[in-house]
Amino acid sequence: MAGYPLGVLALVAVFLLIYFGLAQRVLDRLYLNDKTALALIAASLLGSFINIPLSRGPIMVSVNVGGGLIPLGLALYVLYRAGTRKEALRALAAAVVTAGVIFGINSWLMRGREPWDFAWNVLDPLYYYPLVAGVVAYLVGRSRRAAFIAAILGVLALDIIDYLVLAFSGVRGTVAIGGAGAMDVSLLAGIVAVLLAELIGEGRERLQGGPEVEGRPRTLLEKLRLSPAKKALGLNKKDGEDRA
Amino acid sequence: MVKTVPKKLFLFAVLLSLALTYKLWVHQRPALVPAFSFKPGELKEHTIGDYSILVDEKDRVLDKMARAVYKDDEFIAEDNQRYRVTRIEGNKAICTPLGKENVSLEGALAPDLNSSMPAQAGGAKNLVAVYHTHSDESYVPTDGTESIPGHGGIFKVGEVFAAKLRSMGVNVDHDLSSHEPHDNNSYKRSRRTAVQLLSKGPAAIFDIHRDGVPDPDFYRQVVADTRVTKIRLVVGRENQNMNANLDFAKRIKAAADAKYPGLIRGIFIGAGSYNQDLSPRAILLEIGTHTNTREEAQRGAGLIAEVIPTVLGITPQPGPAAPSTSGDWKGVLFVVLAFVLGGGAFLIISSGGWDKALARIKQYTSIEWANLLGQRLRRPGNKRGDENEGKVLQYKRVPAEKLPNNEERKDWEKD
Numbered sequence: 001m002a003g004y005p006l007g008v009l010a011l012v013a014v015f016l017l018i019y020f021g022l023a024q025r026v027l028d029r030l031y032l033n034d035k036t037a038l039a040l041i042a043a044s045l046l047g048s049f050i051n052i053p054l055s056r057g058p059i060m061v062s063v064n065v066g067g068g069l070i071p072l073g074l075a076l077y078v079l080y081r082a083g084t085r086k087e088a089l090r091a092l093a094a095a096v097v098t099a100g101v102i103f104g105i106n107s108w109l110m111r112g113r114e115p116w117d118f119a120w121n122v123l124d125p126l127y128y129y130p131l132v133a134g135v136v137a138y139l140v141g142r143s144r145r146a147a148f149i150a151a152i153l154g155v156l157a158l159d160i161i162d163y164l165v166l167a168f169s170g171v172r173g174t175v176a177i178g179g180a181g182a183m184d185v186s187l188l189a190g191i192v193a194v195l196l197a198e199l200i201g202e203g204r205e206r207l208q209g210g211p212e213v214e215g216r217p218r219t220l221l222e223k224l225r226l227s228p229a230k231k232a233l234g235l236n237k238k239d240g241e242d243r244a
Numbered sequence: 245m246v247k248t249v250p251k252k253l254f255l256f257a258v259l260l261s262l263a264l265t266y267k268l269w270v271h272q273r274p275a276l277v278p279a280f281s282f283k284p285g286e287l288k289e290h291t292i293g294d295y296s297i298l299v300d301e302k303d304r305v306l307d308k309m310a311r312a313v314y315k316d317d318e319f320i321a322e323d324n325q326r327y328r329v330t331r332i333e334g335n336k337a338i339c340t341p342l343g344k345e346n347v348s349l350e351g352a353l354a355p356d357l358n359s360s361m362p363a364q365a366g367g368a369k370n371l372v373a374v375y376h377t378h379s380d381e382s383y384v385p386t387d388g389t390e391s392i393p394g395h396g397g398i399f400k401v402g403e404v405f406a407a408k409l410r411s412m413g414v415n416v417d418h419d420l421s422s423h424e425p426h427d428n429n430s431y432k433r434s435r436r437t438a439v440q441l442l443s444k445g446p447a448a449i450f451d452i453h454r455d456g457v458p459d460p461d462f463y464r465q466v467v468a469d470t471r472v473t474k475i476r477l478v479v480g481r482e483n484q485n486m487n488a489n490l491d492f493a494k495r496i497k498a499a500a501d502a503k504y505p506g507l508i509r510g511i512f513i514g515a516g517s518y519n520q521d522l523s524p525r526a527i528l529l530e531i532g533t534h535t536n537t538r539e540e541a542q543r544g545a546g547l548i549a550e551v552i553p554t555v556l557g558i559t560p561q562p563g564p565a566a567p568s569t570s571g572d573w574k575g576v577l578f579v580v581l582a583f584v585l586g587g588g589a590f591l592i593i594s595s596g597g598w599d600k601a602l603a604r605i606k607q608y609t610s611i612e613w614a615n616l617l618g619q620r621l622r623r624p625g626n627k628r629g630d631e632n633e634g635k636v637l638q639y640k641r642v643p644a645e646k647l648p649n650n651e652e653r654k655d656w657e658k659d
Contacts, residue, residue, distance in 0.1 A: 004447075007572025008488065008524045014576050015484055018583050049443060058394075060421070064436075106428040126432070126517055127482075139255055158429065165425060172394030173424045179436025181443075183522060195590075202594040 020045070023187070026194045030074070030148055031081045041182070044070045048181020058172045061163065068156070068178025071187045075152040078145050091149040094140040098133045098154030103161060105132070129155055130189040134196030144194045144201075151193035155186045295457050298329065298337045306339060307510060309476070310456030310533070313337040317481075320345050320494070320511040349498045349555070370558050372409055373441035373449040374402050375419040377434035377518075380426050381454045386538035390456070394422040397538045401531055402452045404542040408549035414558055417441055435519045438526075447556045448492070448525040451518060452545070453478075460535040465544075467504045472544040473532025474509040475500075480518040480528070484579045488524035491571030492555070496527065499551035507547055524572055525556075 020041050027037035047066030054061040063069060082088040105128070133151030140146055159177045166173040178184045296313040298306045306321060317329045317337070324347045327339035382397035384390050399420055406418040419441055423433040434451070441449055455463065455476065463473045477493040479486060493511045500508045509530075520526040529548070532541040591601040 005568035005572065007568025007576070010568075011485065011488055011524045011572050011575040011579070014579050018579060048439070051440070067436075126435075126519075126521070129432075135259075158432075162429070162433070169393075169425070171424045172422045174421045174433065174437070176421075176433070176436040176440075180439035183435070183439050185432050185435065198594065199590060 020182075022195070023182075023191050026148075026191045027074070029144060029194065030078050031145075040070065040074065044182045044187065048183070051176070051179065058170070059163065059166050059175060060173070061175045061177070062179065063177040064179045064181050064184065066178070066181035067184030067186055071152045071178060071184075071190060072156060075149045075190070079149055082145065087143070087146070090140050091137075091143075091146040092153075094133075094137045094146050094150035095153035095157065097140065098136045098150045099157035099161070101132050101136060102129060102154065102158060126185065126188070127192070129185050130192030130196060133189055134193040134200070137193060138197055138200050144197045147193040147197035148190045151189035152186050155189045296335055296337055298327070298339050300327070300339055300341065307512075308457045308459070308462055309512065309530075311512075311514065314515050317515060318342070318513040320347065320497070320513075322506070322508065322510055324497075345494070347494045347498045347501070349495055349502075370413075371415045371417060371444060371446040372552065372556070372558075373417045373419070373438075373444070373446040374406055375421065375434060375437045375441060375449070375451055376402055376453070377423055377430050377451050378426055378453055379422040379424060382534070383454065383532070383536055383538040383541060384534050385536070390534040391426070393424045393426070397541075398452060398454055398531075400538060401454070401541045401545050405450070405452065405545040405549045408546045409552060412550070412553055414553055417444060417446065431517075431519055435522070438519045438522055442523055447558050448527070448552070449523050451526070451528045453528060453530050454536075454541060455530045455533040457533045458535055460533060463509065463532045463536055464540065465506050467507050467544075467547060470543055471540055472507070472547060473536045473540045475507060475532075475544055475548050476509040476530040477511045478518065478528040478530060479511060479513045480516045480520045481513050482515060483517040483521035484575055484582070485520050485522075485524040485526070486513070487571035487574040487578070488569065489520050489526055489571070491569035492525055493527055495555045495569070496548070496551065499555050500548055503551055504547050507544065524575060 023041055024034075024037045027040055028034055032040065044066040047070055048064065050065040051062045052065070052069075054063060079088055079091055082091060130151055133154050134147050136154075137143065137147030137150040140150070156177065159175050162173070163175045166175070178186050295308055295310045297308050298313060298319065300306055306327060307319060313329055313332070315329055315332060318326060319339075320326050324345045326342040326345040328342055329337045330340045331338040376396070376398050378396070378398070380391040380393045380396040380398075382388075382390055382392045387397040402418055406416040409416045419437050421434075421437045423430050423437070438449060438451070457463065465472055465474045477496060479489045479493050490511070490513060497508045497511060518526075518528050520528070529545075531545050531548075588601070591604060592598060595601045595604050
């Protein structure tokens with residue numbers, strides 16, 4: 001890195017620290033502990049430099065370890081750890097819907113527009129991949145984990161669509177799955193989608209004065225210590241006593 | 245569960261109708277790019293007669309470009325006058341002058357650090373990266389069509405740019421990856437190429453394009469007795485590196501204006517990111533338009549390449565590296581501010597109040613860091629452990645209700 005002006009180094013370093021810091025906080029919430037999350041980020045960073053070629057010729061297909069394999073593995077792990085079969089199915093459905101919606105935005109809604117002319121021109125496409133995944137995941141399951149899976153699998157599925165389009169048209173092209181490594185849209189989308197799901201979820205809970213409690217299983221409610229939940233369980237007077 | 249399903253269906257319906265409204269509404273506006281097509285005639289971005297005209301309040305034409313222009317976009321014209329788009333009427337963008345911009349090789353440098361910084365021997369790493377997001381862009385008079393998917397004439401323009409730099413002793417990594425189809429995902433695909441190039445540590449990265457204004461004379465210029473195309477520098481404003489890249493663009497313009505007056509069409513600061521979030525030394529170049537001959541564009545590319553080593557401080561002879569610009573530091577400030585404000589807002593929303601947010605920060609700094617550092621302290625042989633280390637501690641049973649109320653811990657456990 002020697003030879004770069006100090007300002008450039010500072011700008012890149014501050015950005016990367018915050019980006020990876022956020023990524024670590026996000027992974028931390030997906031059945032991973034602090035240290036595993038940190039190790040995975042380091043692996044993704046190092047894996048950014050490793051590309052595995054899958055095919056050569058007019059369509060160059062390759063998969064990057066840091067931006068393709070590690071996010072894919074993580075998404076599958078979170079899927080595997082899902083509490084119920086329903087949760088897993090919902091997350092998968094969210095991934096399919098995410099891929100479909102992004103493809104729809106790009107090829108139908110945005111037909112005839114420049115890529116950043118979306119949502120009244122506030123968003124570069126880079127940012128609407130996670131936005132879509134976050135919103136879809138919220139609608140499907142209102143869960144951070146579903147958001148993570150939907151974003152990563154959904155964005156990776158776009159590469160498959162790319163490959164098919166290239167294969168059918170016979171045009172020279174590149175399908176570098178997760179090729180931008182830790183900075184790839186796949187991982188970025190996963191991280192931003194989780195933050196977004198959290199922001200929407202927490203924001204809504206604050207607005208309505210606590211999580212929704214009606215009709216939720218008792219086991220779920222017992223984990224909450226907020227007053228609406230306690231009220232629903234009749235725990236208001238003797239706080240915590242019947243748990244002990 | 246039964247209750248939530250119709251609610252979600254309702255939300256889906258709302259989103260779908262929003263999309264429909266948007267679709268119908270944008271249909272009224274001039275279209276520029278079909279998102280998904282390989283037919284050359286349909287690839288309109290930077291090609292077909294639809295283009296934006298930038299005018300001032302008196303309807304004088306300031307600039308034309310094939311990209312869609314939006315309110316709040318800015319541009320620095322050839323005479324260094326800076327304008328902001330304040331109104332859009334059809335394909336006309338009405339601009340307000342913001343005054344003369346200080347465009348000089350030294351003007352953008354960070355003043356305080358510049359003087360105190362020792363000159364670095366050898367300058368920056370002697371490498372420049374070049375790639376093409378729109379790998380189909382071509383020049384009609386030479387290539388026969390404006391779009392050759394995967395094999396655009398733009399590659400040959402990039403090659404001249406690279407060859408010129410190489411002839412000056414600069415190492416160039418010119419990537420020839422195709423990013424087809426030319427659609428809204430092009431920048432997502434080329435992002436991968438850009439990151440792979442950046443991992444080699446270039447001093448700067450250039451994404452070379454061409455414009456699509458139909459009038460070839462708009463870009464034509466006689467410089468140093470040869471007919472060349474003018475060049476537009478494009479800076480994306482939707483990322484944290486915008487200030488740094490704008491300063492970089494201004495320095496390129498200043499150097500080119502001094503050596504080849506009239507070569508630079510201007511600097512456009514537009515919506516979008518163009519993957520410039522990846523580097524504070526990333527620029528998009530528009531070399532001529534599709535109705536220029538490719539030879540004209542190649543000559544223009546050769547001329548601008550001549551000034552790049554000076555701007556980057558990567559002359560073959562060891563010399564001082566190009567110092568930081570004030571835009572670099574503005575960028576740092578922007579990132580830190582965004583983090584503090586965004587993070588703070590998020591913390592206050594999620595923890596439910598100012599006090600709880602503060603408490604959470606406190607527990608974060610005390611508990612989480614203590615856990616990390618604590619492990620090191622407990623290692624055998626480390627004498628810095630507390631005085632009870634090694635002794636069996638007395639276990640005291642304290643009933644839960646006699647323990648002090650620990651709100652911080654409750655908050656923490658919630659996560």
